[in-house]
Amino acid sequence: MKKNLFGAAMLLASFSAFAAEHHAHWGYNGETGPENWAKLTPEFGACAGKNQTPVNLTGFIKADLKPLKFNYKTGGSQILNNGHTVQVVYDAGSNVVIDGVEYGLKQFHFHAPSENLIQGESYPLEGHFVHADKDGNLAVVTVMFKEGHENTALKNLWAHMPAKEGDKIALSPAFNAQTLFPNNHAYYRFSGSLTTPPCTEGVRWIVLKKPAFVSKAQIDAFKKVMGQDNNRPVQAINAREILE
Numbered sequence: 127m128k129k130n131l132f133g134a135a136m137l138l139a140s141f142s143a144f145a146a147e148h149h150a151h152w153g154y155n156g157e158t159g160p161e162n163w164a165k166l167t168p169e170f171g172a173c174a175g176k177n178q179t180p181v182n183l184t185g186f187i188k189a190d191l192k193p194l195k196f197n198y199k200t201g202g203s204q205i206l207n208n209g210h211t212v213q214v215v216y217d218a219g220s221n222v223v224i225d226g227v228e229y230g231l232k233q234f235h236f237h238a239p240s241e242n243l244i245q246g247e248s249y250p251l252e253g254h255f256v257h258a259d260k261d262g263n264l265a266v267v268t269v270m271f272k273e274g275h276e277n278t279a280l281k282n283l284w285a286h287m288p289a290k291e292g293d294k295i296a297l298s299p300a301f302n303a304q305t306l307f308p309n310n311h312a313y314y315r316f317s318g319s320l321t322t323p324p325c326t327e328g329v330r331w332i333v334l335k336k337p338a339f340v341s342k343a344q345i346d347a348f349k350k351v352m353g354q355d356n357n358r359p360v361q362a363i364n365a366r367e368i369l370e
């Protein structure tokens with residue numbers, strides 16, 4: 127019981143930190159960079175936790191992972207630049223079912239280079255599809271992008287890339303996130319955190335094994351808008367297992 131109360135308090139603290147995010151400046155370099163996130167404000171304390179993301183996915187444990195069931199509709203209605211990433215806001219009505227629980231797609235965004243590594247391999251781009259169930263539990267589905275041919279779905283999005291921090295652009299017609307996924311949905315799974323402050327833990331991470339593709343020009347276009355790499359370095363795996 128005590129543990130549950132503590133958990134609830136932590137969750138509340140995380141939510142207030144989320145609201146206070148605009149007051150505590152953080153970034154990817156120097157004094158406000160990842161090494162110092164936990165020290166910037168007490169609300170970012172979880173960034174020094176033992177179950178943080180990203181990780182190097184390796185040492186897989188065979189598990190009976192059920193196929194993911196995506197019920198995605200066209201719903202990406204706005205693309206924005208928040209200074210940390212380029213994000214597409216998603217309308218209600220799309221979800222993925224994990225362990226029989228529906229997690230609604232809220233938004234997706236990108237990191238370059240990738241945050242997670244697969245068996246030590248970094249990818250030039252990683253997409254995070256952020257979902258929440260009705261109780262606010264989070265599940266992030268990750269798609270790695272390997273450099274190769276031009277990605278038609280990304281081309282569509284990048285055409286509306288908001289160049290400056292704070293810019294928001296409406297997507298009309300709306301965008302279907304499923305078009306960014308590879309055909310094969312086999313995945314790795316582990317328990318982790320948000321990869322940005324407040325680094326809240328208890329997030330279900332689903333990393334698709336097969337990458338999608340992105341062209342060099344598309345990677346460069348994203349990097350140009352970001353102006354810097356926006357990946358947190360890999361964190362210690364500690365007691366966690368990576369299931370496959």
Ligand SMILES: [Zn+2]
Nearest residue numbers: 235237254321
């Ligand atoms: Zn992310």
